[in-house]
Amino acid sequence: MSQATRILLALVAGIALGIAAVAFDKDWALRVTGVTQPIGEAWLHGLQMVIVPLIVGLLVTGIAATAEAARAGRIAGRAVVLFVVVLWCTTLMSAMVMPVLLDLWPLPEAWSVALRSALTATAPLGKVPTLADFFATIVPTNVVAAASGDAFLPLTVFTLAFAFAITRLEDAARQRLTDLFQAITDAMLVIIGWVLKLAPIGIFALAYGVGARTGAAAFGALIHYIVMVSAIGLIVLLAAYPVARFAGGVPLRRFARAVAPAQAVAISTQSSLASLPAMLKGSAEIGVAPATAGIVLPVAVAIFRATSPAMNLAVALYVAHWLGVPIGPGQLAAGIATAAITTMGSVSLPGTVSFFASVAPVAFAMGVPIEALGLLVAVETVPDLFRTVGNVTMDVAVTGVVGKRD
Template structure:
C-alpha cells in the first residue's frame, strides 16, 4: 500500500511537471517555431491521442464492474442490521443532496466568475467540436428513452453511458438477491474484471507524463500562457465547490447530530489534518473513530460500524467535484446541455460515486468523470490536462469526505446520544 501510494504521489508530481514543461515548450515553439513544423506537431498530437484512447478503452468495463460490485456490497451491508440500513439510507439522501448542490454550485460559480473566453478559445484551438447528440432543444422525453437500454451491448458500443449505468445498477441488485452459491462467484467475477481494468489503467498512467506532455505541448502551441490561467481558474472553481459542500456538514451535525459547533469542529480537526496530508479517507479512519468516540460521544460499536461503511461506500464530494469538472468542460467547449443531458449526468454522477470509492485519485478521475462527460455530450480531450492539476482539488475532496463521514456518524447515532450531550 505504501509503495502504491508513493508511486501515485510521485506520479502526480511527474504529471504536473510534464504539464508545465509541455505548456512552456509549446509557448516557446509558438514564439520561435517548432523543429519539423506541422509534421512534428501532428506526431506529438497523435501520441497524446493514443494515450487518451488507451484510457478510454477501459471506461465501459471498469464502470460496469465497479457498479455491480459496489451495489452488491451496499445490499450486503444493508442486510447486516438496522443501524447499517439507517446509515446506507442516509448516505443515499446526502448523495442526492450533494448532487443537486453540485449543479447549483457549478453554474453559480461560473455565473459569478466565468472562464476567460479568450483563454478558453486558445486552449481549445485544434480540438474537435462538440459531438453530435441530443441537442439543447431536445424534449425531456428523449432523455427518458435513454434510461433503460433496449440492447446493453449496443449501448456500450455507442457510449450510451446512462443506459449502461442503469443496467449495471439493476444487475448489481439482482446479483445481491441470488443464493450465496451463485452470488459469490458472480460478484467475484466482476470484481476480478474491475481489478484487471484498474491494472490496465495503472499501466497506461505510467505513461501519463509522456501523454500529458504531448497534449499540453499542443495546447501551448496555440494557447501559450493563456492555458495556465484557465487551469488555475479550474483548480479554484472545483476546490471552492468541494470546500462549500464540506462546510454544509457543520450545521447538519449541529442540527441533526445535536452537538455544538465548536465541539464538532474540534473533533473533526485532527482527522482533517490527516486527510489534508494523505489525501486518503482510509488513512484518516483511525483518527475519525477515535475522535468520534472521545469527542462526539458516539459509542465505539456505532463508530466502528458506520465510519468504515462510510469510507467504503460514501463519498459526498464525488458528485460535487465530478459534475463540476464535466460542467467546466462543457463551458470550455461552449456546450449548453439539455435538461435531459443534465439529468443523465446527475444520475450517472450519483451512481458512479458508489462504484469508484476507494480507487486511487488518478484512476477514479477517468473512471468517474468520463462517463459523466459522455452523458452530457462533452468531449474528453481536456481531461488529461485537468488530471495534471487534480492533486490540489483532491485535497479538498478528501477534506469534505472526512468531515461528512464524522457528521453522518453523529447523525446516525440520533436520539441514542449520551446524557448531558
C-alpha cells in the first residue's frame, strides 16, 4: 500500500470514527479529542519546524539552477524568461478566478462554521492589511525576526536577493555556498521523511477531531475543496492550448494530438520526469527541432511548474474562505508574490513534501492558519493529477513557443 493510500485511509477512518463516536456518546467522543488533538498538532508542528530552513535552502539552490540554465545559452535563457512570465500570469489568474469561483459556489455556511471551530480556536480576524502595509513590510528590517515570526514574504525577498548575490560570486565561492544550502535542504528532507512516516497517525488524530465536531460536513468540504482547487489546475492546463496556438503558431488540433501521449503518461505516473520522453516526441510532432526540445524540456522539468503557484495560492485562498479569514489587498499581494517566487525552489520535491513546502509559506504570508493543510494533504492525489497534466501540457506549449523563435 502506498503512503498516499495510507494517508487517505487514515483521513477517512478518522472522520468516520469521530462521527460514529459522537453518535454513540457525544460527551465521551468530544473528551477524546483532548487526547487526539494534541497528537495531531504535534505531528503538524513537526512539519512546520523545518519549513523555514527548507524554503531558504530550496530558494538558494533553485535560483542557482535557474541562473545556470539561463547562462547555458540563448535557447535556455529564452525558455527561463518564458517560464517566469507564465508563472506570474498563472498566479495572477488564480488570484482573480479563485475568489469568483468561491462566490459562485461557496462552502455552505453551516459547514464553514463547524469546520472553523474544529480546526482553529482563534482565527486571525484583526485588521486586514492594505497595499500600503504590503509595501511597508515586504523588505525585512531584521531577517532573523522575519524567520522566527513566520514572516515568509520578507524572508523570501531577502533569500531571493541573497541567492542572486551568490550567483555573482566567483565559481569556487558560489559552488561552496550552493553545496552548503543543498546539504541543508537534503537534511531537512530527511527530517520531513521521518515526520511523514507518522502522517497516518497525525492525520487520523486530526481527522477524528474534525469528524467528531462537524459530522458529515467534513466529507462534503473535502469534496468541495478538490473540485475548486482542481478547477484552477484545469484552467492552467487549458491555457496551454492558446499559448501553443497564438504564441507558438501550432494549430490546436495538431498540438492536442502531439501532447496527448505525454498527458496519458502524466496521468498514469503523476510525474513530469516520467513524461519527458513523450514530451520530447510530442515537441518533434509540432515542429520543434530536437536540439531545441532537448534543451528546453529538461530545463522545464527541472525548474518549471506552471500549475504550482496558481494552485498553491488557490489552496491558501480556499483555507481562508473555509476558516472565515478576510483577505485584503495587502494579503493577496503577499500571497501572489510568495507563490510565484517560491515555486522554483520546490519543483524537485515529492508530492506530499512539495504540498507543505509550497503552500505553507503562501498561507503564512497571507496570515492564514495552516491547521487545515494536515487534512488537505490527504486528498491531494486528485488535484495533483491536474498539477502534473497541466505542467506537462504547458511544458510542451512553451517549448513550441521557444522553437518558433529559434
